[in-house]
Amino acid sequence: MNKTLQVHFALFIVSFIYGATFIIAKEVMPVYIKPYGFIVIRVWGAALLFILMSKVSGGVSQPIEKKDYKLLFLSAVTGVGANMLLFFQGLSLTTPIKAAVEMVCTPLFVALLAFWVLKEKVTVLKIGGLILGLSGAVFMILWPDFSLSGGTVLGDIYVILNAIIYAYYLIIAKPLIQKYQAIHIVKWTFILGAVLVFPFGITDILKVDWLHIPYSIWIAIIFVIVCTTFLTYLLNGWALKYVNSSVVGAYIYLQPVLASIIAIALGKDEITLQKFIFAAMIFAGVYLVSLRPKVAVAN
Template sequence: MPAYIQPFGFIFYRVLGALMLFGMIASFYRQKIAKKDVLLLAVCGFFGVGLNQLSFFYGLNLTSPINAGIIMVSNPIMVLLASAIILKTRITYLKIAGLILGISGALIILLFKKGFSFGSNTIVGDSFILLNSASYAVYLVLVKPLMSKYKPITVITWVFGFGFLFVMPFGFNEIGEIDWSSFTPDIWWKFGFVIVATTFLTYLFNIYGLQRLNPSVVSTYIYLQPLIAALYAILLGKDSFTWIKLIAAILIFAGVYLVSKNPSRKFEKQRDS
């Protein structure tokens, strides 16, 4: 991207592909949605898929992956604040401490890489990545109440259905410009991987996680992404193990543990109070 496919055209097929997979599974359940919840599902589709995907890929096209990774570290903070404002959840010292540890560990890994540079040449892209982080935070908080009323697969299918309606006008023109014959086997593999693994499975696991955990806990697992990427690079021989990475891993796992220490039942009591 954009050598083979433009950002919005890629989003069009990414959302459509995931929607088809969700729809296939949801067809076995056929759960009805109350009319009063349709608007909330549409809003979730806008923040969780439409604005989220459009802002991320547009921003990524104008900045570096390292910059994007650093900015995305802010997502759990935004989720915690959104939960406090929308769901009236209490911000505890444990959660704050966990966020600080998690942020520290993720930043240690990201900042020790080469290729990040915040400046006037990346400010537009960086701003859209920040918008992406904020929109996903709002989505995680807004979709949580629906978890107690419907099956996760039902919710995510509706969310992606509305999400596709939001991204379709932006990607419709770009899909006609795709030269499918130029796709190499490697590009096809990456194309499918993004649809199945980083979209379908990621959103599916997240929505099932939200059924049992509060949004701030689910969002904190984003700190594992740079750690997993580093471990994968080490296994492939493209990176080396260092004490810095070990310290970062300890900080990340400690942070996730502290944020998830409060059980989901307590979260439910706080929400209902």
């Protein structure tokens, strides 16, 4: 298998794991472990795995320059701390399919932040895509009664906020990944993230009835630590060495498809016409935002 196929296969595995996580994580929380407590377990477990991986890989540890400390800390806040806390809290309060579709808004927020932070050129297509995609997200959140008192509204808002923060992480983390070894940056991001999430989840951890957690839930917890967190970060970091971040980001579109297939197959969720229409609006908006203007060629 050539390198290109290896990269795309790795990215497909990442999407499949993320798609499955929307269903698997909800089996754990909030019944057995509250969301913030689950995040502490997830981040601390993954941090230990990354430290171990860094030791056994035999690579030379690169000292991080002082001027990059702020960026590394921001990466920990946006890529681990706030991002994961909001996502699991939101996922515990909404449905797997809605959460998966709402996460597709990430490229929309990347484009929006690129206009603001990177001063990228604003085009009519991008503005139209943002309006269409974000409208789809708003309808997805407020349906069916278009009020803020719906059963999943708060969870949907958390997931959208997570998408915004993760979009910012994608913009600020790329220079660090390019400058240092991916495993080195991810390791320190999770070490800092472990410290950040601890105060939020320690109370939930102390309330867990560990002796009465079923084996199936233990398997789900291990899956989230090893596969959803450790393996996906390794595979994404490795893929970024060979392809642009836009290629890695494009695989996010597979997640709601895979999550929907898994959720429906297991009877955990259903697709309605309204969900399909709002999802189509989001996908169309992302497509318009991703279009690049044609460059005129002189005769």
